[in-house]
Amino acid sequence: MNFSEVFKLSGLLCKFSPDGKYLASCVQYRLVVRDVNTLQIVQLYTCLDQIQHIEWSADSLFILCAMYKRGLVQVWSLEQPEWHCKIDEGSAGLVASCWSPDGRHILNTTEFHLRITVWSLCTKSVSYIKYPKACLQGTTFTRDGRYMALAERRDCKDYVSIFVCSDWQLLRHFDTDTQDLTGIEWAPNGCVLAVWDTCLEYKVLLYSLDGRLLSAYSAYEWSLGIKSVAWSPSSQFLAVGSYDGKVRILNHVTWKMITEFEHPVAINNPKIVVYKEAEKSPQLGLGCLSFPPPRAGAGPLPTSESKYEIASVPVSLQTLKPVTDRANPKIGIGMLAFSPDSYFLATRNDNVPNAVWVWDIQKLRLFAVLEQLSPVRTFQWDPKQPRLAICTGGSRVYLWSPAGCLSVQVPGEGDFAVLSLCWHLSGDSIALLSKDHFCLCFLETEAAVGTACRQLGGHM
Numbered sequence: 001m002n003f004s005e006v007f008k009l010s011g012l013l014c015k016f017s018p019d020g021k022y023l024a025s026c027v028q029y030r031l032v033v034r035d036v037n038t039l040q041i042v043q044l045y046t047c048l049d050q051i052q053h054i055e056w057s058a059d060s061l062f063i064l065c066a067m068y069k070r071g072l073v074q075v076w077s078l079e080q081p082e083w084h085c086k087i088d089e090g091s092a093g094l095v096a097s098c099w100s101p102d103g104r105h106i107l108n109t110t111e112f113h114l115r116i117t118v119w120s121l122c123t124k125s126v127s128y129i130k131y132p133k134a135c136l137q138g139t140t141f142t143r144d145g146r147y148m149a150l151a152e153r154r155d156c157k158d159y160v161s162i163f164v165c166s167d168w169q170l171l172r173h174f175d176t177d178t179q180d181l182t183g184i185e186w187a188p189n190g191c192v193l194a195v196w197d198t199c200l201e202y203k204v205l206l207y208s209l210d211g212r213l214l215s216a217y218s219a220y221e222w223s224l225g226i227k228s229v230a231w232s233p234s235s236q237f238l239a240v241g242s243y244d245g246k247v248r249i250l251n252h253v254t255w256k257m258i259t260e261f262e263h264p265v266a267i268n269n270p271k272i273v274v275y276k277e278a279e280k281s282p283q284l285g286l287g288c289l290s291f292p293p294p295r296a297g298a299g300p301l302p303t304s305e306s307k308y309e310i311a312s313v314p315v316s317l318q319t320l321k322p323v324t325d326r327a328n329p330k331i332g333i334g335m336l337a338f339s340p341d342s343y344f345l346a347t348r349n350d351n352v353p354n355a356v357w358v359w360d361i362q363k364l365r366l367f368a369v370l371e372q373l374s375p376v377r378t379f380q381w382d383p384k385q386p387r388l389a390i391c392t393g394g395s396r397v398y399l400w401s402p403a404g405c406l407s408v409q410v411p412g413e414g415d416f417a418v419l420s421l422c423w424h425l426s427g428d429s430i431a432l433l434s435k436d437h438f439c440l441c442f443l444e445t446e447a448a449v450g451t452a453c454r455q456l457g458g459h460m
Contacts, residue, residue: 003410003441004039005039006438006439007437008027010028010050013025013051014433016423016424017063018057018425020036020425023036024054024056024063029049030045031045032044042078045065045084048070048072048086049070053066055098055099057099057103058103061077061103062078062103063078064099066096068093068097071093071094072094073086073094085121089108092111094109095113101165105120106118109132112134113132114130115128115129115131116129116139131154132150133151133152133158137182137183137184138181139151139184140193141186142190146165146166146190147164149184159174160207162209176207178197178201183195187231187235188232188235191209192206192208192235193209196240199225199227202220204218204226204238217250217257219244219260224332227242227243227333227350228240230338233340233341236252238252239336239338241336242332243331246260246261246333247359261345263349265316265319267315267366267369269366272366272368275309275310275369277308277372278307279373280305280306305409306373306409308406311371317369322351331349333347333350334350335348335378335379336348337381340384340385341385343362344360346359347359354373357369358370358400372390374393375393378420378421380421380422384425385401387401388401392418397418397421397432399443417434417435421433428442429441430443
């Protein structure tokens, strides 16, 4: 692995363009666009206030910067640097801003969710959508960009409206059998819309494009319910993470549960590989896992390094005692994500915060567990292959694949605390984000990684 130099960053605002050619990052009120290959600055834009959100258009030709405090959005063009657009929501305020799939319309949600304003960059026309519901995930687009589903709340009832994105005309409007709708998400194939209720009411509803209710699922009653939901990329499975510490997998044929994954604290099955991160004293010989020489002015190397050890069963994982009499207790499945080939599912149980669970979806069983020294902040799959990147807020990045695990120290001056990360679409590099800086981690080719795995006996 190799690392780039460290660049300044604000607000963890750093995103690759959809075509993979550019990397946009923010420093206060400045937007910096770099060439991914050379990391040289391609464009530098100055906004009217501190940037709080950035987003690329789907064709990578435009990028929007939202300044929620001032109710402003500024749009910049990469092809025509002299062109720019400013959208001022005025007294209506601004709480969210995003692109439509065509990259030529911007959807702004006003304060108190009074309305969504659709601004056209081509015709300069404005459309209004009333009654958007204030919920965690109230807007979702089909992957082909043809339709948008919007959660609405009116007359104390929940509704879903489906719009045609080409002209923003209403296609369907139907009420949902929910107490307090929390989220909606299209299946990747755009055929089914998942709707789920508040955590106080365990309910998942599946609707067709024409608004027909295909199925309703509830696992239990009278207890905290759904915490997270994820579709598999193949659209064959819907994973539902719950506050009871289980993930339930629904299939796309009957929309019934085919299995549930428990997250036991004690692991006794010898077929499950448990990787435990352990600190060790630095050694001179790093073998095939070589690092680049430290940059000029870099601080001293850390006094300890970490590696993964394969634990012998039975294994007891570290748990966190939740405070159940407060809002948002740290229990249940707070994070889950499918690998790009839909073969694996990664999960985190919030009251076992240091562990990442990897499930084999083909065999419907637990495949591996990674226990870190610190609580897991986030994880994300390589877009091209089943390879998982993990960060814990420390100065290391962790990688898992079916071949094994790897712990890598981020070189540099001082402590680079990795708070978030994002993959390049090629899977060849990862942007590592700290509070005030970011850098790129360049990964070896798949062939080189395979050679390294064999040299290490299959366990990195």
